[in-house]
Amino acid sequence: MTQLEKARKGEITPEIQQVADAEGLSSEKLAELVARGFVVVPSNKRHQLQRPCGIGKTLRTKVNTNIGTSPDFPDWKRELEKLEVALTCGTDTVMDLSTGGDLKTCRREILKRSPVPVGSVPIYEAAVRARERHGAVVKMSTEEIFQVIADHAADGIDFITIHCGVTRQIVERLKEQPRVMGIVSRGGAIMAGWMIYHDQENPLYAQFDRLLEIARDYDVTLSLGDGLRPGCLADATDHAQISELMVIGELVVRAREAGVQVMVEGPGHVPLDQIEANVKLQKRLCQEAPFYVLGPLVTDIAPGYDHIAGAIGGALAGAAGADFLCYLTPAEHLGLPTPEDVRRGVMATRLAAHVADLVKGIPGAWEWDLEMAKARQNLDWEKQLELALDPQLARQMRGERNPASRETCSMCGDYCAIDILKKYLGGSGCES
Amino acid sequence: MTQLEKARKGEITPEIQQVADAEGLSSEKLAELVARGFVVVPSNKRHQLQRPCGIGKTLRTKVNTNIGTSPDFPDWKRELEKLEVALTCGTDTVMDLSTGGDLKTCRREILKRSPVPVGSVPIYEAAVRARERHGAVVKMSTEEIFQVIADHAADGIDFITIHCGVTRQIVERLKEQPRVMGIVSRGGAIMAGWMIYHDQENPLYAQFDRLLEIARDYDVTLSLGDGLRPGCLADATDHAQISELMVIGELVVRAREAGVQVMVEGPGHVPLDQIEANVKLQKRLCQEAPFYVLGPLVTDIAPGYDHIAGAIGGALAGAAGADFLCYLTPAEHLGLPTPEDVRRGVMATRLAAHVADLVKGIPGAWEWDLEMAKARQNLDWEKQLELALDPQLARQMRGERNPASRETCSMCGDYCAIDILKKYLGGSGCES
Numbered sequence: 001m002t003q004l005e006k007a008r009k010g011e012i013t014p015e016i017q018q019v020a021d022a023e024g025l026s027s028e029k030l031a032e033l034v035a036r037g038f039v040v041v042p043s044n045k046r047h048q049l050q051r052p053c054g055i056g057k058t059l060r061t062k063v064n065t066n067i068g069t070s071p072d073f074p075d076w077k078r079e080l081e082k083l084e085v086a087l088t089c090g091t092d093t094v095m096d097l098s099t100g101g102d103l104k105t106c107r108r109e110i111l112k113r114s115p116v117p118v119g120s121v122p123i124y125e126a127a128v129r130a131r132e133r134h135g136a137v138v139k140m141s142t143e144e145i146f147q148v149i150a151d152h153a154a155d156g157i158d159f160i161t162i163h164c165g166v167t168r169q170i171v172e173r174l175k176e177q178p179r180v181m182g183i184v185s186r187g188g189a190i191m192a193g194w195m196i197y198h199d200q201e202n203p204l205y206a207q208f209d210r211l212l213e214i215a216r217d218y219d220v221t222l223s224l225g226d227g228l229r230p231g232c233l234a235d236a237t238d239h240a241q242i243s244e245l246m247v248i249g250e251l252v253v254r255a256r257e258a259g260v261q262v263m264v265e266g267p268g269h270v271p272l273d274q275i276e277a278n279v280k281l282q283k284r285l286c287q288e289a290p291f292y293v294l295g296p297l298v299t300d301i302a303p304g305y306d307h308i309a310g311a312i313g314g315a316l317a318g319a320a321g322a323d324f325l326c327y328l329t330p331a332e333h334l335g336l337p338t339p340e341d342v343r344r345g346v347m348a349t350r351l352a353a354h355v356a357d358l359v360k361g362i363p364g365a366w367e368w369d370l371e372m373a374k375a376r377q378n379l380d381w382e383k384q385l386e387l388a389l390d391p392q393l394a395r396q397m398r399g400e401r402n403p404a405s406r407e408t409c410s411m412c413g414d415y416c417a418i419d420i421l422k423k424y425l426g427g428s429g430c431e432s
Numbered sequence: 433m434t435q436l437e438k439a440r441k442g443e444i445t446p447e448i449q450q451v452a453d454a455e456g457l458s459s460e461k462l463a464e465l466v467a468r469g470f471v472v473v474p475s476n477k478r479h480q481l482q483r484p485c486g487i488g489k490t491l492r493t494k495v496n497t498n499i500g501t502s503p504d505f506p507d508w509k510r511e512l513e514k515l516e517v518a519l520t521c522g523t524d525t526v527m528d529l530s531t532g533g534d535l536k537t538c539r540r541e542i543l544k545r546s547p548v549p550v551g552s553v554p555i556y557e558a559a560v561r562a563r564e565r566h567g568a569v570v571k572m573s574t575e576e577i578f579q580v581i582a583d584h585a586a587d588g589i590d591f592i593t594i595h596c597g598v599t600r601q602i603v604e605r606l607k608e609q610p611r612v613m614g615i616v617s618r619g620g621a622i623m624a625g626w627m628i629y630h631d632q633e634n635p636l637y638a639q640f641d642r643l644l645e646i647a648r649d650y651d652v653t654l655s656l657g658d659g660l661r662p663g664c665l666a667d668a669t670d671h672a673q674i675s676e677l678m679v680i681g682e683l684v685v686r687a688r689e690a691g692v693q694v695m696v697e698g699p700g701h702v703p704l705d706q707i708e709a710n711v712k713l714q715k716r717l718c719q720e721a722p723f724y725v726l727g728p729l730v731t732d733i734a735p736g737y738d739h740i741a742g743a744i745g746g747a748l749a750g751a752a753g754a755d756f757l758c759y760l761t762p763a764e765h766l767g768l769p770t771p772e773d774v775r776r777g778v779m780a781t782r783l784a785a786h787v788a789d790l791v792k793g794i795p796g797a798w799e800w801d802l803e804m805a806k807a808r809q810n811l812d813w814e815k816q817l818e819l820a821l822d823p824q825l826a827r828q829m830r831g832e833r834n835p836a837s838r839e840t841c842s843m844c845g846d847y848c849a850i851d852i853l854k855k856y857l858g859g860s861g862c863e864s
Contacts, residue, residue, distance in 0.1 A: 071845035072835055099847050127847055137852060180805045182853050189849035193856040232805030233790065233798070272751050273791045298747065298787045300801040300808075303816065304825040308740050308780050312787060315730065315744045319704050333808070333816075334826060335833025335842040348740050355730045355744060358665065359705045366665070369732040373612045373664030376732075376765070384735065384765075393736040394766060401767025403504055410767040413503035415531050415559055417621035420569060421614050424625040 002219040003041045005259040007034035015043045019054040024363045033057055038288050040261040042117040042221035047156035050115035053092045055263060056290035060362050061318045061353035062092040064326045065346050070336045074101025076109060082342045083110055089346035095119035099128055107155055117158035122149045123187045137190055138197040145203060146210060153218040160220055162211060163187040163227035164204040164251055165244040168195050170228060174240050181231030188227020208251060212258040221261040223292055224248045229268035232300045236270045237278060249285035263290040270296040275313060279320040292324040293317045306332035307348040314349060318356020325349050347390050379407055379418060434651040435473045437691040439466035447475045451486040456795045465489055470720050472693040474549040474653035479588030482547035485524045487695060488722035492794050493750045493785035494524040496758045497778050502768045506533025508541060514774045515542055521778035527551035531560055539587055549590035554581045555619045569622055570629040577635060578642060585650040592652055594643060595619040595659035596636040596683055597676040600627050606672050613663030620659020640683060644690040653693040655724055656680045661700035664732045668702045669710060681717035695722040702728040707745060711752040724756040725749045738764035739780040746781060750788020757781050779822050811839055811850060
């Protein structure tokens with residue numbers, strides 16, 4: 001049985017218990033949310049998780065880190081380094097998106113070392129194998145696609161992105177009503193290319209039940225990918241995107257009926273004032289399935305700063321109800337991220353998730369800010385550095401920018417507002 | 433006559449003409465906005481501006497960079513370096529907040545070199561002089577305060593932050609209803625301390641007409657500072673903050689009546705879901721005077737990442753109608769920023785301003801994103817790098833993360849979605 005099926009029977013699994021404890025929620029309440037499909041707890045039966053996580057309604061907004069090789073950078077050891085960085089920075093999950101070098105070893109090494117749920121996009125491996133065997137990505141057979149999915153499930157992958165909603169009809173219509181950027185999702189592009197080349201329906205849609213069987217066998221959570229997500233602001237919230245979302249909404253119901261945990265992926269590139277509408281639409285059309293967004297990026301013009309553009313969109317999406325934020329690094333749209341890019345990406349996304357949690361009223365969120373405010377008021381630097389989102393960076397910056405003896409900081413020094421007020425409104429600790 | 437008075441008479445000044453041209457607006461329309469006080473064009477009669485800027489309704493959201501010495505870092509030459517960085521990064525204005533070393537030389541050197549409007553906070557210099565002369569910040573006399581303001585105006589400062597709204601009544605009440613963080617504005621703390629020490633009303637409030645006279649003589653734009661802005665999320669949108677805003681709203685009317693250009697400063701630290709309300713409140717209570725916000729920071733726990741926390745708040749505030757964003761750097765709450773901190777702060781804030789401009793529908797904003805989207809679709813890297821918010825950084829990152837020959841990028845390489853689709857949906861430029 002899957003976590004979903006057990007929850008429906010009222011069984012409190014060790015994973016549910018662990019997540020409930022971490023979130024400060026009763027395990028019964030959490031099991032009920034899982035049973036209704038409002039929360040997923042990705043945990044493949046074959047992957048022993050030290051830190052399982054729950055994603056969805058009433059829970060802390062979660063952060064995912066994408067790692068993985070590419071044809072230009074096929075060294076999986078470097079990806080393990082990124083895994084370490086992401087874990088140190090506090091990511092909740094990781095996804096292995098490898099497309100270069102020894103894919104299987106990379107996946108297995110990540111699974112072995114990751115205490116948190118690991119996701120993947122099996123169609124990437126299917127595309128790599130198809131190039132090796134047939135000389136072209138689109139020449140993969142349906143059997144080969146499902147074989148790779150089964151391999152990932154058997155290896156212990158906890159959640160997989162599957163582009164089931166890219167149907168023939170939507171792609172046909174897209175050819176008549178072109179977008180500025182067409183399809184920018186790799187998985188979406190592969191499936192669209194496959195359908196055109198084979199003149200057949202998307203097998204992941206046509207044979208969705210076969211997919212559900214594999215997912216159910218291993219308890220792999222399905223992350224229904226938005227292969228038609230907009231690639232730029234001008235394409236946001238358009239016919240193709242919403243058509244796909246409506247298909248996905250139907251598949252959510254079928255997955256739940258089959259006892260398979262399911263979440264839904266979302267954009268991408270969205271202007272700030274369309275974000276809330278996108279979240280509400282997903283929640284309605286997909287029966288409140290957990291919403292996993294990529295950014296969204298609120299502008300197209302910020303390569304080098306897409307972790308910030310994504311943090312703006314992610315904070316807003318989270319505040320509107322999105323449950324799971326996929327990080328973006330400064331390298332997005334420029335190249336494969338370095339470990340330092342990963343660090344900056346995870347931190348910016350954790351910041352956005354916390355900002356959303358303040359709005360959602362997640363237990364502990366306001367308390368954290370309040371503790372920081374009190375530490376500031378007391379000019380208690382040690383406490384401020386401990387409480388910082390990134391204590392290591394904050395400590396380093398404080399050290400570099402201040403004389404060792406300062407009780408205030410080098411911005412205001414003797415003109416510290418807190419210090420002046422202590423003198424005149426009472427209180428202690430004044431040095432000036 | 434001030435810009436405001438001339439605009440009321442229908443006169444098109446060279447500054448109005450230049451701003452109108454830069455914004456793609458008719459000079460008559462701009463003059464009308466200035467005449468009504470919805471837009472300010474800070475330009476001291478004694479400061480020849482190469483790049484004047486308009487701040488307010490219908491115009492591009494502007495970005496300010498704070499520079500200036502501190503007691504720990506009194507070297508003004510280093511601040512000129514920051515000025516250069518800020519200008520290169522595209523700041524619209526700068527403020528000299530110096531409190532250490534040779535204040536006058538620093539101010540005059542900045543004024544001499546800055547092609548954009550320069551602001552200051554005269555009470556900082558008054559505080560420094562008071563420590564020198566009397567041994568304590570609060571011992572400054574009213575005459576000394578006004579003398580410093582007159583000095584700044586005579587030197588050519590284009591806009592000054594003045595904390596007129598911190599009245600005795602509000603501070604008295606604050607003593608009875610304490611906040612978590614009291615007063616965190618340096619200017620606000622100095623004025624509150626002054627009132628308590630002297631047992632007198634805030635002279636900048638009590639003698640507001642005297643301030644207006646100086647401002648009118650030199651056409652210094654008043655930026656009515658929020659000395660009672662919240663210092664943490666828990667204090668946001670509280671009685672003290674709104675009380676001060678209401679006082680400021682009355683002073684806006686008096687300034688306009690006196691022919692003095694005026695804008696209003698805003699928070700600070702605000703939870704994401706209170707930002708829009710803050711902007712709407714300011715616009716209503718202050719008769720649509722331009723709104724100049726500091727961030728706002730949407731969480732307290734992000735020292736080292738406050739430029740990102742500020743970009744989230746700034747984008748949202750701008751989208752809701754704020755006109756002018758004061759940058760925050762990664763060093764906020766930790767120390768005086770380095771030139772590199774300045775660069776990162778200006779860029780993050782320009783990003784936020786642009787995101788707001790997309791929502792506001794500012795001419796040129798959507799076109800910029802669309803051009804980038806087209807360049808991406810064409811895999812035209814040279815064009816993408818040219819169009820980037822920070823072309824220099826984008827170029828450097830692209831170079832470091834990719835083999836020289838790549839037409840796609842090292843994230844996807846042969847699995848580039850755009851590339852795959854070109855092959856199957858038509859188009860050219862396909863290499864795989």
